[in-house]
Amino acid sequence: MEQRRNLAIGVDLGATSLYVSVVDVSSGERLGEAKAKSRAELGADAVVGRVVKAIKQALLAAGVTKQDVLGVGVGVPGPVLASQGLVLSLTNMGPTWNQYPLAARLSERLGLRVIVDNDVNVGAVGEHRFGAGRGTRDMIAMFVGTGLGGGLILNGALHTGFRGSAGEVGHMVLQADGALCGCGERGHAEAYASRSGIERAINEAIDAGESSIIPQLMKEQGRKNLTSAVLDRAYQQGDAVTVHAIDEAQRYLGLLIASCVNVLDPEAVVVGGGVVERMGEGYLGRVREVAYQHFLNKNESESIRIVAAELGDASGSVGAAVLAAQRLSQM
């Protein structure tokens, strides 16, 4: 008889799409997966229905039934009260998510136990257990996309903090009185080192009359917004405004990592998210250079690794599954 495997379901619920993995939490193997559009405009209950459907597809793809899994972990793009399985708010997914009892609703529909945490926390757990941070005791994960989020692994476990708000590296101050952050305050890391920060810098330069091929590229592609494709093309063509904006984003990310290392002294900093994935490993060279320069403990600076995330899109769903297995086995 085959040895019983430790299986859990992980869900990465985003504003536009959702991603389900059936994960062997002992090996990290993804036995089955399913992806779907989230259709946030339908409201929370309908989105839960879509998650249930995707979970059933993923179980089918994995060739297992819900009786074979320990439970479900869900990562969501916003703050949660993990102990209650409660989503506090998902700004990008509408007001039906305010104070939404996601764990309870999903559990009713599935007949499985469900835990909830935010997407960067579950991503950090995924990278720690099976990605670039495996084997470390203390690790910081940073995900650079439209925003800039992070998760902390301390003493081998996710550190969620007193109010469940730990890991918000995007709102560490790097430039007092500096650029306006999405949160309404000034000078935070997210206002410089995220995709929004890059766009802000480019728009400011163009508004100030600097010459750039960005407006022409946007017109050619019929875009009103600065898409990733436009940004990549401008960067590859050596557009000075774009190159400078990205260099600044890298520099601020390096300063952010240095701040985190000087206070936490982790074994590794794992950097993922859309911006880094698109630009590849090359993105981190400049980041490391700035970070190491600002480490207070320079003697052994080489021993703190600043590395690219390895699980890509799957870090969230894998991490959610791992976190579900951890938390549900403690209940």
Added chain:
Amino acid sequence: MEQRRNLAIGVDLGATSLYVSVVDVSSGERLGEAKAKSRAELGADAVVGRVVKAIKQALLAAGVTKQDVLGVGVGVPGPVLASQGLVLSLTNMGPTWNQYPLAARLSERLGLRVIVDNDVNVGAVGEHRFGAGRGTRDMIAMFVGTGLGGGLILNGALHTGFRGSAGEVGHMVLQADGALCGCGERGHAEAYASRSGIERAINEAIDAGESSIIPQLMKEQGRKNLTSAVLDRAYQQGDAVTVHAIDEAQRYLGLLIASCVNVLDPEAVVVGGGVVERMGEGYLGRVREVAYQHFLNKNESESIRIVAAELGDASGSVGAAVLAAQRLSQM
């Protein structure tokens, strides 16, 4: 027969003076104390001799013998390799301290087991166990003096980090490309929020031709350096340059606390050190205002306490004793 007490000796070794307490680590009671000049110019071995003498005085004052104590903890003003009881360097105390095996040397002389850590780490332990942070699970201590150091308590224990360098809050970046820090890099918290930062701001303002009573006060007191007494007097007399410099130091300390809270979400931030002690509780009002404004999680911002340290000069020696008892009981 009296119940046997848990006693340990704590030593706070500073560049100018050393402070020994015999501490009941169950209650925090200090049974005996001794203070002496460090006489750093005599070299490490001679300073160790002075520590031994002060320890004997403190034991005598406490009415106990060395057989009654678990061991000795020493906090030093610089980096250590705690696992080896090794001082790496004490910049302010001369080159004889480079790679100095303090625990071994002191242990030989005393016939007691000795542990070593840096002064802010032991101060954090003291404030956590018996001071303003007692009862918290996660706490950050910051000590604002000539420099700006910190210590982290996570899950109830001192967090020293992968290389033993955790807690260096003074070298978190708050103003990219800003003022020069003592470490040689720019824009770090210490360059703004410490006593050196206040002095730098005042000197820059005076050099830029701003009117201040500081030069006159220094002349009256026959001082070439900006002493605490001069600073206090100028502040109390409403000297605009001084008031502004201190306001800026408070503001940057608030930003630093916000950065730490956003990443770590602790239960309390305990602020001590000479600058805060001299100015009293009033110093923290402005600090809290700025910090709370930059908390990402504002809803419950009141629940994270930003409080003044309670143990004053004794936080280091009490914390060193507590840490000695903890570590020696694990050996």
